[in-house]
Amino acid sequence: MSELKRLAYSIIDFLREQTKSQAWTSDERESLEVAMQCLENVFKISSQDIDLAVSPSLTEIFSAAITKELIWNTPSDFTPSAQDVIRAEQLKNEGNNYIKEENYRAAIDSYTQAIELDPNNAVYFCNRAAAQSKLNNYTAAIEDCKRAIAIDPDYSKAYGRMGLALTSLNKHSEAITYYKKAVELDPENGTFKSNLKLAEQKIGEASSPTGAGLGFDLASLLNNPSFVSMAASLMQNPQLQQLISGMMSNAISGPAAGVGGLTDMGSLIQAGQQFAQQMQEENPELIEQLRNQIRSRSFSGSNEDHS
Template sequence: MSDLEAKYFVRSFLNFIQNQIAERNFSADIVESLEVAQQCLETAYDLPNGDPEGQASQSEFDENHPMAAVNLFELFQNSCIGVKISPERKLEAENIKNEGNCLMKEEKYQEALIAYSRAISLDATNPVFYCNRAAAYSRLGDYQKAADDCKMSLRYDPSYSKAYGRLGIAYSKLNNPKAALEAYQKAIDLDPDNVDYQNNMSVTKQRLEEMNNAPTTAPPNPLAGFPNIGNIDLSAAFNNPAFTNLAQRFMTDPTMHDMISSLQNNSSMESIFETGQQLVSQLQNQNPELFNSLRQQMSNVARGGTGDGNNPGTDGTPPNNQPPSH
């Protein structure tokens, strides 16, 4: 929809509002609210509002244009309320739908979509038009719009099995096998002998079972295989929930981002030392228990221990070089 078309559409809606104010016995407060809404829409869409200053940039909008006089409510009645659609109008819509079917056979899907949309504009109550347009959307790869059209079709005919079948296809393409399965089941309930529905349902069931039975893999450990510092297993430290939670907070902390960016831009020993001090300070403030645990492990490693503060070192010598206890 072009900007100019949007202006004419909004103007037709504003005409409806003005007619409602004139025809209905609204209270003064409601009338005032509707008038404010009109002014807001006129401003948003740059529409003429009777103010000479507001019409300086309205040369493209012509109040005498046929589109400016469209009765939006009349169109709504003619298109959406079936009893008011004349037989001639219904026949015209049916002929346009048939043109769309021919275009689909010729694989002219975009042209077919336009034809079905024209048919819907003439008769918006026909479920076949929406279902056929859903097929065109599917061919064009727009599966969300295909699903939406299938749902519109089912609003007008809840027993339309083909609409359920195409809804199942759309959901499958949208990677929603559970919803697809429900749609196929309803299609089969309405048309039990349809082989296509049965095959699609079988394939969807298998896919859903594969998804449910797929093993859940743990996220890769970025420190796996990383050399230890002394006897501290960095890989095991990464699996410590306290450590991972703290790491996640660090990664989302804007201050940490600024510190790392500064370190990348300035790799001098002074900047590295300063950044390290800030990281240590952050760790100590946010999780003092984890900080003290890591500091204790580093202290034990420096003394030749295992890093847990209790067991002897790898050479059999206890911490502080004390003789082994018996």
Template sequence: MSNMSEIKIVAASIVDFLKRQLEGETLSVDSRESVEVGVQCIETAFELGPEDFARAVNLQQLVQVYRTPPASTATSAERADAERLKNEGNDLMKSERHSEALEKYSLAIGIDRTNPVYFCNRAAAHFKLGQHEAAVADCMAALALQPDYGKAHGRLGLALTALERHREARAAYARASQLEPDNESYRQNLRLADERLNQRGERPPLDLGGLLQNPALLNMATEMLADPNMQNLISGLMSSNGAAPGAGGVLPNPGGGNAGGMSALLEAGQALAQHMQAANPELVEQLRRQVRPPGGPQPPQ
């Protein structure tokens, strides 16, 4: 099958998926119009005909299959052989015999394609050999089998960094750090990715998920809520209009002339900032780095 023929099958599959969405009732009127235009553009750009649509693949079913890890068909003896080959590959990596290690991992994968460790380890061998695209592919294969595999996210970040795909690398490091918050190398790589994005004039995305699961931030929040002074501030803020939100009251409206409410809000904000700075200045600086615009003032060295 020629490369152009394969491209047409992909394009026809996308059009087929979009047309299925148009047949349903999930799209708004505006979205339907956009999808219809997209369908027409793809059909015209790729010169799709009936023969192309006859070979189209159901993308939704393909994704479902992709997200369902395959069951291993290897026997227990075969899995033991695969594990032995993996261990031999690990020993070869320690001896920096990366090509031989790659062969061992490939043999293990040939026996059991359901073990994400084999793909992740082969990604490391590809990376050492400078085969960064292959390393990305193996990391993605490992993550398809185990989406919460922190090491695979971390190695994906390294391969993407080598390819200068820094925004994607930053997302991989952020996920690795979220899964393994005690891993200093992931945190360091995440900081370096942010610096590279800043150097290119790009704002690193605010990782709200990572912040909300940051143990230091959670501990600080717990301590603050247990502080009687902070409890009094929050109580005063919520009762500034006579009732707490959710019980018929509302938060102070800055434009509504509620000077007492705004004063309480400012006071609470200042107390919060002071508490955070005193309790964990390193975390405060991390938060500043995430929200500081690129090119903005930098802290003193």
């Protein structure tokens, strides 16, 4: 019970410090005071029980944590030894080899060890960002790109990889900003230019009433065994068979028959819409997976080099 009292006293002390801040509204300050009273009543303690105070206080602990976070997010004055620099480069090269082998978790581990030895090398953060993206850890990739940019604001590859991570999260507007910066820093880089153009196209498609749903890559679909299996199953649907049979009959009859043959776009659109709807109902998870795969393939970067 004594430990609980110490904890309660620490919390009350912390809340008391918070009430001194001018940032709180009167209602918020009143809520803090009610919380303190409740703790005092439950544990039968007051501000006079100084013997329950612990050191450091919660306020000091939080302040230290915030300071540590600020230090982590800005380049440090730490200077690694010559031996650490050599070892960090070795670890980076190991990570690059793991990337080539598509062993991305091992690559992340190697880059992380390199960062621990030399935390002011932007390349290590940028390369780890690439590995994180390969594992779909886009938020972590973005954080690593931010660190790389903080260390080296002129590192074009960090902006390019930031754009790729943002694109994968469908944050195309933000991605465009970083792609433009990457192109500005490295105007001869064709990958940056291509990704910028694709991101701008995505924005255009999103704002166009006819742009939605036109990004599928037929080759990617036909190479997916799950899609082929599902499509074969759906083709057994009598209504869909009837639509396709009618279209084939029109194609054989030709325009002279007055039906329009292959130019009967109404039938084609109707069949396509029904087929897409049934696919969505049959396996929505697969369709979403396909969308994500195709979306990611639309952007360059799979064959990019690592520093």
